[in-house]
Amino acid sequence: MSENKLNIQMVDLKSQYLKIKSQVDLAISEVINSTQFINGSHVKGFQSELADYMGVKHVITCGNGTDALQIAMMGLGLKPGDEVITPSFTYIATTEVIALLGLKPVFVDCDPKTFNISVNEIEKAITNKTKAIVPVHLFGQSSNMNSIMDLAKKYKLFVIEDNAQAIGCDYYGFSETQKTGTIGDVGCTSFFPSKNLGCYGDGGALMTNNDDLAEKFKMIANHGQSKKYYHDRVGCNSRLDNLQAAVLRIKLKELDNYIKSRMIAADYYDEKLRDNPFLEIPFRDSKSNHVFHQYTIKLSEEINRDHLIQFLTSKDIPAMVYYPVPAHQQKMFTNIPASVKSMKSTEWLSQRVISLPMHTELSIKQQDFIIENITNFLKNLK
């Protein structure tokens, strides 16, 4: 078979769409016919269906995941100068909103096994100005929420979960299983098309069990409005539109199947790559499942990552580096007051990680081809 025919992509949204095409097309044309583009019935319906799925009291949808983080920090009343603890090994949005609001990002190293924020490093970074911790459940696996919630209680800090990559992930650390994103004061997520629950444009949401916070988030996302044309505080304009909500209602019903497909694909990669001495497969933390937004491996130091990527590209196999530059090394923070702790693991990982194609439509044939080529490349180095 020619390499092109396999059509391997990092994320295959087209094949996924084709399986739900008739439902999606119908829903979209109904919304257009209704001309209810903003605040339509699907937005309400989706909010309540997602709240049920997550086991959380309130879901407030908004324009995207970055806005969700911003609205969360505004709603919690964080003020310029307040310190917010964040991992540096994350997508830039997490850290950008901290700076945007004039808060001080305190970058903390990650655990090289899980890629998630290191709990030991969090405690060392806490000062009397610290107001919040933002754990990011990176690549689809929960941060250590037991310890993070303990620290938050001990030092009276807010916890804002960045759940953009882990929607549907179960955390087993407490007496009852909880979904990530519902454990802290507020959880933020993104419906960017390539996320595990993605729409056909931009979208995001906040979730919380706190009634007062829910009211604040709603108000902030809607120009600080308490009733029509009465604006009590400075907010922003951030909403999920009705077309996106209609698509998301259909895809939410598939989410558990989508997660299962990702897990099956991850198990297969694991099985075939586990014994390779030149790489490390993803670590699975027993306190949560892993919903595999990304399948990210670590290459040993004798491997030239660029050469591997070039080789895979020549075989029409995409591979990506999430993330090549940690947040604390981004130019955007050059002139911003920030605190950078030891970043040994983060900096090492940014040089060694590589993410393989991972999505709901991966076939065994495609995976075999990916695995065979990686294995061949690594073997030939000897």
Ligand SMILES: *Cc1c(COP(=O)(O)O)cnc(C)c1O
């Ligand atoms: C995608 C993502 C975001 C931002 O979501 P957008 O909808 O693109 O604004 C924030 N944090 C993490 C970890 C993400 O992966």
